[in-house]
Amino acid sequence: MASAAPKVPPLPLARAVGRFRDGLAALHRRFVPGHIALLELHMMGFLSQSISAAAQLGIADALARGPRQPGELARELGVDEDALRRLLRLLVSFGIFEQRRDGGYQLNRMSQALRSDGAVSLRDLFLFFGSEYHRTHWGHLADAVRTGKSVGPALDGMDFFEYAATNREIGDLFDRAMTAVSGLSVDTLLAAYDFGQFGTIVDIGAGQGSLLTDILRRTPAIHGVVFDLPEVVAELSMQLPDLGLADRLTIETGSFFDTAPKGGDAYLLKHIVHDWSDADAERILRTVREAMDPAARLLLIDIVLPEHGRPHVGKFTDLEMLVNATGRERDAHSFGTLLSRSGFTLSRIIPTVGPDSILEAHPAW
Incomplete structure (x- = not known):
């Protein structure tokens, strides 16, 4: 079953949160060495390709049927288990997918958008950007x-x-x-x-x-x-x-x-x-x-x-x-x-x- 469509927050609240987010990010860039801040920004390109890879592999569709242990998920997707763990380690660290205490993976509010049948699905958009x-x-x-x-x-x-x-x-x-x-x-x-x-x-x-x-x-x-x-x-x-x-x-x-x-x-x-x-x-x-x-x-x-x-x-x-x-x-x-x-x-x-x-x-x- 597809996830429910998200509720739309009030515009003033959304704008205030956006300004707060931008301010925190600017503060971080100001207080780390300039070359480190630049490197961190550039490596976001790796993250975007990782999201597109997750879309291509169909990870969210597999997890829509319930949480999976790494080995089980790798077999279902037909991928290398160690490589899958490494991909999901990065995505989980940015709040895309969740890892349970028992080591299994599950969907969260962000990865719902990677489902092909999601109420709001961005899977095809990420497939295009990652092509x-x-x-x-x-x-x-x-x-x-x-x-x-x-x-x-x-x-x-x-x-x-x-x-x-x-x-x-x-x-x-x-x-x-x-x-x-x-x-x-x-x-x-x-x-x-x-x-x-x-x-x-x-x-x-x-x-x-x-x-x-x-x-x-x-x-x-x-x-x-x-x-x-x-x-x-x-x-x-x-x-x-x-x-x-x-x-x-x-x-x-x-x-x-x-x-x-x-x-x-x-x-x-x-x-x-x-x-x-x-x-x-x-x-x-x-x-x-x-x-x-x-x-x-x-x-x-x-x-x-x-x-x-x-x-x-x-x-x-x-x-x-x-x-x-x-x-x-x-x-x-x-x-x-x-x-x-x-x-x-x-x-x-x-x-x-x-x-x-x-x-x-x-x-x-």
Whole structure:
């Protein structure tokens, strides 16, 4: 049975805890030798690969059936027992998995997210980040900084989205990873914004439709339209009869550079514009604007870069955009400028407990 979805803490509490955490980390770095602090930060890359290895090996799925002794777990996974102990020793030390007094291992609140059937599962996201494809590209970060351009065309002969469309093993893994990201944020978005005020929501670049289907399940009165490329929504088309949403969810296909469905009360774009340059993002937004009625609303769900100098997830994903896409993360001023050039007026920015904010805009003409 999948674990229950986490409760969303109040936004002021989450922000206060975040500032406290950042302050403690900064204090630690200040009072150890600089070279030691730098080494500790760099070795976090080993931790990220260890998490991806745990996802690949299916450790959490095995432990979801109950605690396991090391030998039993190794046999079930088909891995070397000593090597498994060494991997889990690191992960347990960071609070990922727990080791019992009898030496066995069990799941905890963090490792629940490594389950393939978790209420919030990040397994596919970690499989993508840990893939050889992704590691190879990030190995060329210095090249991206030298040129200011994505490394995909030089390494693969094409940009990421072209590569994902023609190499469906990576494309399917990426689509599942983005579905995992949607599952990560749905509770925080619903806690921050009333999607039930709209009759029909059109999700532009919806991927496999996980965010919109979750919204529809929790808001029974509204209807939804999933819009993406045919190869991206093909799996959703096959699943639609089993979702119980056949009377409220429709699927339309096409490219958001060329067209968008008409008749929506709200147009939702989650993690779309950050993938693209300002020129391409403006082209996408203008296409959506042409499909919108004057009273409709645009809802951009994206990271808004903060003004403070503390660590923030957007500073990581901004480099992901540099390495693997043509886009960037943007601050509030940049979003306002982009929306104004695209025919919109930014009404408000609604923060959430998670890294994303909801930018609500309306047509300017």
